[in-house]
Amino acid sequence: MAKIISVTNQKGGVGKTTTTGAVAAGYKLKGYKVLCVDLDPQANLSFSAGAETEECPTIYEILKGEANTYFSIQKMDSFDIISSNILLSGIELEFTQTGREYLLKEALSSVKDKYDYIFLDTPPALSILTVNAFTASDFIIIPMLADIFSLQGIAQLSETIDRVRKYCNSNVKVEGIVLTKFNMRTVLSREIKGTAELIAERLNTEIFNTTIRSSVAVMEAQTNQLDIYNYSPKNGAAKDYMDLVEELIERGL
Numbered sequence: 057m058a059k060i061i062s063v064t065n066q067k068g069g070v071g072k073t074t075t076t077g078a079v080a081a082g083y084k085l086k087g088y089k090v091l092c093v094d095l096d097p098q099a100n101l102s103f104s105a106g107a108e109t110e111e112c113p114t115i116y117e118i119l120k121g122e123a124n125t126y127f128s129i130q131k132m133d134s135f136d137i138i139s140s141n142i143l144l145s146g147i148e149l150e151f152t153q154t155g156r157e158y159l160l161k162e163a164l165s166s167v168k169d170k171y172d173y174i175f176l177d178t179p180p181a182l183s184i185l186t187v188n189a190f191t192a193s194d195f196i197i198i199p200m201l202a203d204i205f206s207l208q209g210i211a212q213l214s215e216t217i218d219r220v221r222k223y224c225n226s227n228v229k230v231e232g233i234v235l236t237k238f239n240m241r242t243v244l245s246r247e248i249k250g251t252a253e254l255i256a257e258r259l260n261t262e263i264f265n266t267t268i269r270s271s272v273a274v275m276e277a278q279t280n281q282l283d284i285y286n287y288s289p290k291n292g293a294a295k296d297y298m299d300l301v302e303e304l305i306e307r308g309l
């Protein structure tokens with residue numbers, strides 16, 4: 057039965073999509089069966105994995121009950137994926153029915169036994185899509201930039217997680233915070249790491265030992281629709297992401 061993991065932070069551009077793709081591809085390289093669900097209407101994960109977003113059923117049709125989850129899965133080189141589409145941005149207004157927080161959990165229940173891991177890439181908002189992701193998840197991983205604005209966002213995220221725990225999914229666990237585009241050599245990054253550790257305590261979680269360094273190869277790999285291990289196996293960020301996968305596995309995830 058798959059472990060379901062949300063990769064989330066309502067702040068934009070912190071590395072949610074990059075982390076989802078690299079961690080998922082890393083698990084697949086380790087021999088696990090991996091599915092990603094792109095819950096971001098921007099569909100960046102779908103694009104970077106080379107998935108179809110127009111001529112096929114996406115998570116939008118699945119959540120609307122118009123497509124079957126299993127038959128909407130696309131098998132890509134790096135991992136299997138259910139892609140997203142810009143139509144998903146209208147979902148907040150379209151879905152007003154009772155129980156709308158559980159749509160994703162229900163949709164994934166039929167494919168949960170076919171995978172070891174299901175990763176959910178969430179949009180940069182604390183929307184109904186993010187609440188659906190937390191409701192369906194066993195674990196949450198929070199990518200965070202080492203800057204002061206990220207710290208402000210974490211407090212709002214914490215409130216949303218608490219609400220989901222109270223009303224929808226008491227079991228969801230915040231596994232940890234991963235610092236992305238991180239440069240240990242700068243004083244600012246080191247200072248923020250200290251503050252982030254305090255935030256992590258408040259979320260009852262930890263900062264992962266592994267930090268992800270900044271590298272142009274990350275964006276180049278996405279542009280070329282390849283995962284970072286295929287695009288540049290010796291790259292520093294590729295090594296960091298594989299270290300993160302190993303750290304997660306060591307933690308029992």
Ligand SMILES: Nc1ncnc2c1ncn2[C@@H]1O[C@H](COP(=O)(O)OP(=O)(O)OP(=O)(O)O)[C@@H](O)[C@H]1O
Pocket residue numbers: 067068069070071072073074075096098100178179180236237238268269270271272274275278293
């Ligand atoms: N380690 C890294 N080194 C260099 N660039 C990176 C790294 N991680 C992410 N990026 C780049 O930063 C940008 C934002 O990353 P990403 O799309 O993963 O963030 P996001 O949190 O998913 O964004 P959004 O909130 O818009 O969905 C992308 O252009 C990506 O290529």
